[in-house]
Amino acid sequence: MPYKDPEDRKQQGKIYYLKNREKILKRSKEHQEKNKEKIKQYKKQRYMINREKILKEREKYYQENKDYILEQHKQYKKDRIEQHREYKRQDYRKRKKWLNGYKILKGCSICGYNRSPAALEFHHNGGKEFTIGECSSYGLKRIKKEIAKCIILCSNCHRELHEKKRKKMITKEGINAKSKTQ
């Protein structure tokens, strides 16, 4: 028996672990992957058998560390909100970039203007479900579907068109015909 002293054995085990850490972790991971279902079943069984005890211990731990746990929860929530905001920001940029590219590509259906996306607008030819804008909370897929019902107009042509529409000088069919010819 090389290690009679349990302290000594513990120490040697520690050294062995540190020396072969990579190898041990890899083997352990492989074992876990291979026996995924079995381990899951085993854990479930253990839980069912020791349920009362586990719940009691959990409750005890909670009571003893209440402040810490609540603080952790608060932090987690804060992080999630920040994460969500960042996701929204990215989504907004992505949508804006795509919409701007689309506007420039199409240009005004009446006069052909295509210099600045800021001066190009979506005009619905009917069947409007929502206004298209980068602030819209809908995904790109849904926005693209809505865009299919629109033509692009520059701000000037858009204002003019709405004025004419107000004066009933032009019908919806008229705009459709015009946008198709360009």
Ligand SMILES: [Zn+2]
């Ligand atoms: Zn125009």
